Amino acid sequence: VSGNSLRKTSGCNGCDDAGAISQQRITSGDGYVEFVASETNTERYIGLSNGNTNASVADIDFAIKLNTIGLASVWENGIYKADAPGTYVAGTVFRVAVEGGAIKYYKNGTRFYTSARAPTYPLLADTSLLSLNSTINNVVISYGAPNPVPSVSSLSPSSATAGGPA
Numbered sequence: 001v002s003g004n005s006l007r008k009t010s011g012c013n014g015c016d017d018a019g020a021i022s023q024q025r026i027t028s029g030d031g032y033v034e035f036v037a038s039e040t041n042t043e044r045y046i047g048l049s050n051g052n053t054n055a056s057v058a059d060i061d062f063a064i065k066l067n068t069i070g071l072a073s074v075w076e077n078g079i080y081k082a083d084a085p086g087t088y089v090a091g092t093v094f095r096v097a098v099e100g101g102a103i104k105y106y107k108n109g110t111r112f113y114t115s116a117r118a119p120t121y122p123l124l125a126d127t128s129l130l131s132l133n134s135t136i137n138n139v140v141i142s143y144g145a146p147n148p149v150p151s152v153s154s155l156s157p158s159s160a161t162a163g164g165p166a
Contacts, residue, residue, distance in 0.1 A: 005137045008129035014043070015130060019055035022125035024141045031143030032097035033125040035136055037088050040070040042134035047075075047096040048103070049126035050119065060126045062103045062115060064094045068131065074105050074113050082113045098123060 008018040022033070026048070035046055047063030057063070058078030065073045072084035072094065084107045088094075095106040103115035125141045 004139045005135060006127060006129065006139070007135045008044075008132055011132070013130075013132040016045075016056045016128045018129045019127040021049075021052045021127070022139075022141050024143070025122040025124050026098060026141070026143040027122045029144070030097070030099050031123065031141065032095050033139065033141045034093060034095040035140075036138040037066055037072075037092040037094065038090055038135045038137045039133075040066075040087075040089060041068050042066070042129075042131035043068050044130060044134040044136055045075060045128045046094075046136050046139070047126060048098065048119065048123040050121065050123055052124065052126055055128050057128045057130075060128060061119065061123075062096050062105075062117075063126075063128075064096060064105060066094075072107065074115075076115060076117060081115070084112050085110075 006020050011017040033046065033048055045057050045060055045063040045065045047060045049059065049061040053059050057075065061077055063075045065075050066088065070087040072088050074081040093108055097104045097106065098119050101118055103119055104111050105113040125139060127136055
């Protein structure tokens with residue numbers, strides 16, 4: 001963990017044994033977690049959860065998965081829901097938002113999926129890194145007033161080791 005970025009430097013390559021959560025919480029109303037894709041050849045998940053039990057994919061309530069061939073998809077508690085349109089490249093911005101009580105998924109500002117499930121508050125940013133050297137960069141969590149974008153000043157490693165600095 002380094003500021004608002006995370007890298008998996010150890011553990012099992014391909015296993016969901018590393019992750020982190022935000023210290024900030026969305027306690028009610030609207031908010032989001034947003035991040036910028038970096039590499040396109042590693043597998044990782046990031047999204048919003050009510051609580052955090054471990055670093056597993058199934059523990060993330062509402063997640064965007066970035067896979068090893070440049071494709072993104074929506075997963076909710078480890079269950080596939082939908083694909084994001086096209087491929088992603090380094091610099092693509094993804095967002096998982098709670099808006100008006102609904103979870104919405106965005107790629108570069110365009111909504112591509114709305115969940116059928118309502119969230120349970122409070123929500124925190126939650127991650128799972130599967131590939132060695134996978135990263136999640138420029139993570140922000142926003143909540144409260146319209147469009148504040150405070151950076152996630154600190155990610156807290158989950159029960160599994162997240163690895164060294166990003």
